[in-house]
């Protein structure tokens with residue numbers, strides 16, 4: 443009991459020379475201890491705030507231990523101030539010992555954590571890694587873009603192949619019919635004229651039989667080229683099959699279509715040059731202007747009928 447009395451009233455040890463301190467010396471010691479104590483008490487509060495705010499750090503126990511260590515350091519300085527007037531040397535010693543124990547614990551844990559901390563990537567390493575990732579991402583984006591361009595190119599090639607006649611490079615039957623259907627809808631909606639030319643090479647079988655199938659192919663290619671040269675860039679030219687072609691003339695009435703058909707006929711008769719076939723070739727053409735209410739099939743049938751008429755009337759003519 444006596445021990446506790448002495449422990450708390452500060453008389454356990456005599457003050458000795460403390461009461462003899464001069465004012466400036468006292469201010470220096472008390473001021474220094476007070477400033478250090480304030481700092482040592484503020485640091486644990488800051489660490490507590492950090493632990494509360496950053497639950498993701500996973501080192502909260504280590505930070506709390508460090509906060510405790512700092513707190514006890516602060517407490518020894520407070521006791522240093524008190525001891526100037528009261529001799530609580532026993533409590534002071536006790537707090538110093540506690541500070542020592544918690545410091546040792548912190549030091550041991552700090553050393554144990556050191557490899558983990560060293561292994562943790564530095565800010566520079568993380569910055570480098572981010573840079574590497576950004577570069578890799580850029581490379582990936584570039585590769586992706588190239589791939590997309592390649593796919594678009596291949597798709598366009600495949601579409602072209604699917605829509606094109608292999609031999610002549612003109613539109614194939616499916617594609618010219620698809621476009622004709624669209625153009626009929628457009629003509630209907632905007633009330634604009636639309637005409638077609640149905641073209642068939644004359645006595646092509648005989649050419650094939652005389653000069654061979656290969657020469658016949660050359661002639662088909664040369665005819666396709668003449669049709670290209672003769673028609674306008676708004677027109678669509680297709681090969682329906684064999685030696686039969688269709689030229690689609692958007693925004694064109696019969697009066698405009700007929701001379702165009704005539705130019706095609708003349709081009710085949712006069713301009714066609716196929717070395718294997720010296721006698722050349724001619725073409726018969728049926729011209730029809732689409733009229734309101736006419737279906738695609740009716741349009742084609744009417745063009746076929748006119749073509750048949752041209753064939754029956756001696757070929758190499760336009761009907």
Ligand SMILES: Nc1nc2c(ncn2[C@@H]2O[C@H](COP(=O)(O)OP(=O)(O)OP(=O)(O)O)[C@@H](O)[C@H]2O)c(=O)[nH]1
Nearest residue numbers: 642643644645646647648650655656658659684685
């Ligand atoms: N070289 C070649 N011949 C083809 C091709 N497709 C069809 N033919 C031939 O074209 C010929 C068409 O003959 P027909 O339908 O009798 O017509 P045509 O001889 O031109 O007679 P008309 O049309 O009455 O003037 C056939 O002999 C087919 O074999 C092809 O891609 N190349």
